[in-house]
Amino acid sequence: MNTALLLVDIQNDYFPNGRMPLERSTEASLKAQEVLNAFRAKQKPVVHIQHISTRPDATYFLPCTKGIEFHPNVHPLKNETIIKKHYPNSFKDTALLNYLTKHHVNHLVICGMMSHLCIDATVRAAYDLGFSCTVIHDACATRNLEFNNTAIPAQSVHNAFMAALQPTYAAVVSSRELLQTVGNTHHQVSA
Numbered sequence: 001m002n003t004a005l006l007l008v009d010i011q012n013d014y015f016p017n018g019r020m021p022l023e024r025s026t027e028a029s030l031k032a033q034e035v036l037n038a039f040r041a042k043q044k045p046v047v048h049i050q051h052i053s054t055r056p057d058a059t060y061f062l063p064c065t066k067g068i069e070f071h072p073n074v075h076p077l078k079n080e081t082i083i084k085k086h087y088p089n090s091f092k093d094t095a096l097l098n099y100l101t102k103h104h105v106n107h108l109v110i111c112g113m114m115s116h117l118c119i120d121a122t123v124r125a126a127y128d129l130g131f132s133c134t135v136i137h138d139a140c141a142t143r144n145l146e147f148n149n150t151a152i153p154a155q156s157v158h159n160a161f162m163a164a165l166q167p168t169y170a171a172v173v174s175s176r177e178l179l180q181t182v183g184n185t186h187h188q189v190s191a
Helices: 025-041 096-102 115-128 154-165 175-182
Strands: 003-008 046-051 081-085 107-113 132-141 145-147 150-152 171-173
Touching: 003 025, 003 115, 025 046, 025 107, 025 132, 025 175, 046 096, 046 115, 081 096, 107 115, 115 132, 115 154, 132 154, 132 175
Parallel strands: 003 046, 003 107, 046 081, 107 132, 132 171
Antiparallel strands: 145 150
């Protein structure tokens, strides 16, 4: 399999002092950094997804702000692809599918921000488009939600969405599990 790493929305607004800080965003970005370094070492394709809000009522990821910039832990290199998006689904109205098709990618390793929204939407869309997916659960982060006057802690939100993705939509593994397989040429991540 031809594998690419998809880093979804690891941008400043999701970190402390940003406009929409998530629980454990710094820790998740460090795990994403480890995976990113492994992909770079193997010279595998890396795609950075950047959300820029176009909604008139948006409060974060506003154009021309520091909040939309990539977090320093996973800052793109000049030769790495950046795809801008305006919706939770990284494929909707973007060049992502064309890029992956052109590079014969059929397996995506996905991590990043908003487990319950952008990660979920992107993984499900990728699956529907025929991609095999692996989600790095400890390299993803989300936030507390509320439903029907009930507070739902971020860790419960994250766990519920990871549980819902596996096994149908994705293999859900830790960064350690993924990194152990990167050197194994028989595993799909290294192919």
